[in-house]
Amino acid sequence: MELLEPEILLQMLINGLLAGALYALLAGGLNLIFGVMRVINIAHAEFMLIGAFGAYVLFNVFGLHPLFSLLIIVPIIFVVGYYFQRVLIERVVDRPMLTSLLATYGVSIILINVGLLIFSSDFKSVPVLQGSFLIGDLAVSKPRAVAGLVSLVLSVGVYLFLDRTRLGKAVRAVSEHAQVAQICGIDVRQIRMLTFGMAAAMAGAAGVMLSIIYSFWPGSGVDFIQKCFAIIIIGGMGNFVGALYGGILLGVVESFVGGFISTQWAEAVAYLLLVTVLLVRPTGLKGVARA
């Protein structure tokens, strides 16, 4: 069978890793929010699309390459996310889960419809970095390679921030136990704002990367957010590193299932993985059981 030739397997692996890195960046932010404030942000994929449409506008109005617009969009979305947390999310933290679910679901609907008003339902794309790098018989898509690498760098950056800096430690402390963190003198509210801003910025960056790979429209978020839910459960709810593992795992498995079975099956993989992980390790790959 020609599919078992090494270069084809390698090709699938690379495609999967690159797609997985993008998933990881998106799901990482979602999980960070959940970890720190126990809020599932249903509007997360819409923040991603703000990034994508931002890149689209900057490209079409100023001719700005998405890699440069990353430098503009990411800080803006960070600030938006930072204050958005203060204005809306802070009010639903510590409320029953359903309250925050409904609130963010509402935000998602509003954002989608504002998007439809401004951009209509046409599919948009940013035609840069087309074609591929050829390494022998291997063709690595330029936009995917760039998007995958940028996503990876950003995710690792956020990881190092969380792991190495004082502020990052504070974020982890709040995630672990908000009250104890408060007693230790950490400004928990500030940390929550910071976390949400950071997560929104990550989603925005993922959106800019998405804009160079796929066509998108204001309703594109649904497919991504569903996969993200699966990823964070696979990786472990609230665990940032877990989401990275989960994202990459999903990307790779999707690619191989698409190759060996069919693309239709690849779309169901997220949920099959989800069920498998829940059966074998209910807390997810990196999760810990919580009371």
Added chain:
Amino acid sequence: MKSRFSLSFLLSILLFLFASPALTQNNEIHVGTSVALTGKYARTGQEQLQGFQMWVEEVNERGGLLGKKVHLIHYDDESKPETGAKLYEKLITDDKVQLLIGPYSSDVTLAASTIAEKHNFPMVSSGASSSEIWARGYKNIFGLYTLADLYMDQIIELGKSKGLKKIALVYENTAFPRGVAEGVKRKAKELGMQIVFEEEYGKASTDFSSMIIKIKAKKADMVIGGSYLPDSTGFMRQAKEARLYAKIFAFAVGPGLPDFGHNLGLDAEGVMGNTQWEPTLKLPGAKEFAEKYKVRHGHEPGYHAGGGYGAGHVLEAAVKKAGSTDRDKVRAALFALDTVNAFGRFKVDATGKQIGKPAYAVQWLGGERHIVLPEEAATAKVFYPFKDWNKR
């Protein structure tokens, strides 16, 4: 006294409110439709609606239907069959429309036509071409489009004449793309060509890279897609990224639309597809419609807009022939009709299936799409073979 006055005032307003629908229905004919304004088929659905709206305007300028003003009621079915079915139920039972136009896409039409059939309500279908729709023995669904089965015939014949043998076939897992795929398989068998790769994908698929790797391994001469706009665009983009090469690339729907060229730029060059209609066809009123449409919407109409406009004309011709909007009379008129309008010939067989309209193949050449087959309608010569990615 004062309160009595306000009460009677209120009552009269209420009376007016209740009476008004009946009043307007007497001098207006209500036509109902649902089209995709959001979701995957949004782009094409919108065009269909815009074309139809232009017919509504024009028919009202001409003095309306049977001397009555035509009023359009339309909803957004979100590209979902189940929503479409609900909306047609609402149009028929709640809005009590007198005439029906079908939705866009074969799968939404499959669902909507079941509702129309249940109410025994004739429906002119503009945006559907899967033969499955007419294989159910229904008596109320009348197609405008050339059938999906025939979409790729000319292109496969072209491949055969160039000595090609291996076809890779990919298609979405819904009614119309499957219809196209059935047609491809039938034609390939007829001509003794081989389908070396076949795979379905979901409606939400955006990533075709795994499929492309496999097609590459099979070394297909022709890649044919039973697709819509977003998937055909995505596929070509990823085909370039993965350096997938074939002598002919052909897709349903996508390449027939201006957006295909906008989104892909130079990469659209040489890609073939189908069209139900082009403004360049020599049909009565086609040119005028295209010019007017372009002024209004800022771009050339694709065939979906033409179809919407044509559906209006078919409905008009049928109602005129029937002399009323009575369902039975309109149905009989639609079965008997043989007419040519700006969209082409309309003639159906005993199942309501379109048999009068030919298929056209298009190709992107020099940043424009041209009809290349059949020769009598062609505006340019076929460019063959597809230029390899590294020679562009």
